[in-house]
Amino acid sequence: MQNVTVKNRNWDIAAHMYFPEPFDQSKKYSAIVCVHPGSSVKEQTAGLYAEKLAQTGFITLAFDASFQGESGGVPRYLEDPATRVEDIRCAVDYLTTVTFVDENRIGVLGICAGGGYAANAALTERRIKVVGTVVATNAGRAFGELNPLQTLEAVSKQRTAEARGADAMITSWTPDSAEEAERAGLAEFDMLEAIDYYRTPRGSYPTSCNKLRFTSMSALITFDAFHYAERLLTQPLMVIVGDKVGAFGSYRDGFDLYNKAASSNKRIHVVHGASHYDLYDQPEATGQALEKLIPFYKENL
Template sequence: MKAVSFKNRNVDVAANLYFPEGFDASRQYPTIICAHPISSCKEQTSGAIYAARLAKMGYVTLAFDASFQGESGGEPRFLEDPATRVEDFRCAVDYLVTQDFVDESRIGVLGICGGGGYAVHAAMTERRIKAVGTVVAANYGRLMREGDMSPNAAIQTLEAIGQQRTAEARGAEPLITGYIPNSKDECEQAGITDIDVVEAVDYYTTPRGQQPGSPNKLRFSGLAPAVAFDAFHLAEHLLTQPLQVIIGSKTGAFGSHRDGYELYGRAASKNKDLLVVDGASHYDLYDQPQAVDQALAKLQQFYQDHL
């Protein structure tokens, strides 16, 4: 593995390159960009699990931290901005096509959770991406609009964002909130039992997956663009690359199960496939061997066929 960086406008995007065993810099390799989930970082599932395993299968892989997050630069910190997240992918391709060991005709992408939604959206207008893989892809805009599932959740969220921006414009400290409860105890005290939230806490706040680059911090005043974002907008027209969608059979509040079916149904791709990993939850497909092995076996065949 090699730490590298590339530019997204004036932001230095931090990334890790993974190389196949016996890597020969004089050769050209098919290459896969691996995108992390919402609130995650490159040292977690996108890099340490999927990028590392795909490299063992013979691919060069690039796992990066989103702008404003992890080890990447950008101000203000902890910003979840869909437009910038999508541009990160284009800039990742810009970086890869300057590397002599990358076969520019065989660049693919793999996105996990929210990174899957962003990967899909980027691929629609980035034709240098030749194959699109997703694992439990989630449409972050849908999540933001649904909120607590109340009838006016999106409008209430936007009103609160507006009020917070006004406060910060007048000198108040930025409101840095969290994506999930900060501990299992906090989760239990709140009476939260949904499988996705409970397992997110287990993954992100314990030694199972905890990493410094994933501090569970989110800048609330920057969320308005996400409320209007639709990761799958125009997929029925612009998403024509080969597509592999992977989800688990267990459903939870984050909605990747239904998002997977929606993405598969809407994509214009002539070559597309949907794998439902039986008995697997959203977070099983982050790092649990039985579920991950099934996902990677499918991805190995998919990228072999299309890269």
């Protein structure tokens, strides 16, 4: 693995590039951009999939989203769907400058919200030749179900306060513990699993700091990751979901993406007995996902 830097506008995106073994710099390799979930960083599940895919012969690139992790960009902790999608385009830009990457064989893999962003990027980024998603979530659908008008009113008031000099409101993606979730009335299955992954030694990482700029919500609520998929998402598509369904809705979103996509070559695979977060890092679940993803990428890249 090598640290590399991708440029988005006037700031740097921190990325890890993974290499197959053995690696021959004189050859041309297929490449896959791996896109992390909301609140995540490159060292977590996106890095896990990037490493596993590289072991089978691909160059892979996992990066921190703009405004988050080790990447640049201000304001910090912003989750901006348009910029998240632009990050993917910039990652493709970078790969086209790498001499050992075949620019005609670049794919994308996204996990959770990263899956929605990956699919959305592929609508207009024709250099992406293959799309894979694992527990893809349409972030706009997910956030838009949570009292959207009330949230938008609160965002408007907060923007006015900040324009008049108030500090930015920084909230959290999840409660910091199961006990905190219980007290807040948020102890739903997917949320508890999110806490177990992100807020315990299982998957925590220092730069995944559980901070979200509250004013991000207005862009999140109005974003539809799959808009125009029925017309523009024509690349080969592999969708992976788990059948232990929680409130975050990735099972539904996975089938929504699959059904809407215009791709003539599209497949969906249900990992039985797997939850949303099992498909982040649990060997049996991720192993089944990779058993479907790897040959699909090899066949189409």
